[in-house]
Each structure stands twice: as C-alpha cells, then as structure tokens.
Amino acid sequence: MEKLCNVQCTTMSQLKCITEAWLQIVECRRVxxxxxxxxxxxPEHEKTKTQFFEYLxxxxxxGLERLHRCAEKELDKYVTADGPLSDFDDFRTKLTGLTSVTKTYFENLVRALENGLEDVNSTACNKILSPRSPASPRSPTGRNGKGRGSRGKESPRAGGSPKNVDDTSK
Structure with a gap:
C-alpha cells in the first residue's frame, strides 16, 4: 500500500477501496x-431447486473471480508503474463498483439460502431455468461427481448478475 501511495502520488485514505475489496473477497470466499x-x-428429488442453487x-x-482479478492483477499495473497513471481514478471507481456489486450479490445469495430457496417456485425462476432459455444452467450431465456445487467456465449470464457489471477488461 505504501509503494502504491508513492508511485501513484496518492494518500492511504484514497486507497481504502483496496482494503475494502480484499475484505469483501475474504468474506465472499468464506460464504x-x-x-x-x-x-x-x-434433496435429490428437488431438481429445480438444485438447478436454481447451482445457477446462483x-x-x-x-462475480467473485472478477473482483479478485481486479484487486490483484489489475492493481499490479499501478503498483509496478514508473510513475502515476492517469487512469488510476478510473481503476478505483471500477474496484469500488465491483466490490459493491459483489457484496450485494452475496448478501442476496445468503438471504436466498436462508429462505430455503423459496423463490424457486416463482414464475420468473421457472422461466430462467427453462431448458429452452439461454440463461438456463448446465444440464445435469455436465456436473461434477456429487452432481452439485462445482461449475465449469461456461456459467450462464442473466441481467443483474455480477457478470454484467463490467466487461471492459476483455
């Protein structure tokens, strides 16, 4: 943090977003x-609930990987620079936004799990999980050995998810 302050000619208080991002990463990994x-x-017989859970x-x-990449890899560019970079304020704004969105998503995830995924019976959820929908999760044949919990890189996207926050890094 001290090196970043020196290189980017900024104060520690302006780097609070980095500490907040890392604290959020740790909390989200725990969740x-x-x-x-x-x-x-x-339960095995609740397939729709299982699909909804895997999607969430x-x-x-x-979303967590996006935040982690930003807080680690993208930050490195500013730490190793020879001098202040003009887009450092944009980076801080991006990191703050990703931290906020990730925090909100995980809060909603925890709330959904605490409620036993009760939203699974809603019309909107069934529409999202429909096999014809482009936002539907992977088929059961693509799952890991236990049949739940781990997902590949082809994660589906839906409006309001952390994926839609910032795709400028591509």
Missing amino acids: LKWTYAYGYYL QGEAEV
Missing part, C-alpha cells in the same frame, strides 16, 4: 465455501 455444503445436502452459486463464483 462460497459453505455453499458447497449447502448444495451437497439439497455459479454466478457468485464468476
């Missing part, structure tokens, strides 16, 4: 760890 246990104990979990993983 995500427990989602695997939750998914393991979902996959989106959480994608």
Whole structure:
C-alpha cells in the first residue's frame, strides 16, 4: 500500500477501496465455501431447486473471480508503474463498483439460502431455468461427481448478475 501511495502520488485514505475489496473477497470466499455444503445436502428429488442453487452459486463464483482479478492483477499495473497513471481514478471507481456489486450479490445469495430457496417456485425462476432459455444452467450431465456445487467456465449470464457489471477488461 505504501509503494502504491508513492508511485501513484496518492494518500492511504484514497486507497481504502483496496482494503475494502480484499475484505469483501475474504468474506465472499468464506460464504462460497459453505455453499458447497449447502448444495451437497439439497434433496435429490428437488431438481429445480438444485438447478436454481447451482445457477446462483455459479454466478457468485464468476462475480467473485472478477473482483479478485481486479484487486490483484489489475492493481499490479499501478503498483509496478514508473510513475502515476492517469487512469488510476478510473481503476478505483471500477474496484469500488465491483466490490459493491459483489457484496450485494452475496448478501442476496445468503438471504436466498436462508429462505430455503423459496423463490424457486416463482414464475420468473421457472422461466430462467427453462431448458429452452439461454440463461438456463448446465444440464445435469455436465456436473461434477456429487452432481452439485462445482461449475465449469461456461456459467450462464442473466441481467443483474455480477457478470454484467463490467466487461471492459476483455
């Protein structure tokens, strides 16, 4: 943090967003760890609930990885620079936004799990999970050995998910 302050000619208070991002990453990893246990104990006969859970979990993983990449890899560019970079304020804004969106997504995920995924019976949820819908999760044949909890890179996208926050890094 001191090196970043010196290189970017900024104060520690202006770098608070970096500390907040890392604290959020740690908290989200802790939550995500427990989602695997939750998914393991979902009843086999509740396939729609299982699909909904896997979708939510996959989106959480994608959003968290985006925040982690920004806080680690993208930050490195500013730490190793020879002098202040003009887009550092844009980076701080992006990091703050990703932190906020990730926090909100995980809060909603925890709330959904605490409520037993009760939203799974709503019309909107059934529409999202429909096999014909482009936002539907992977088929059961693409799952890991236990049949839940781990997802591949082809995570589906839906409006309002962390994936839609910032795709400018591509």
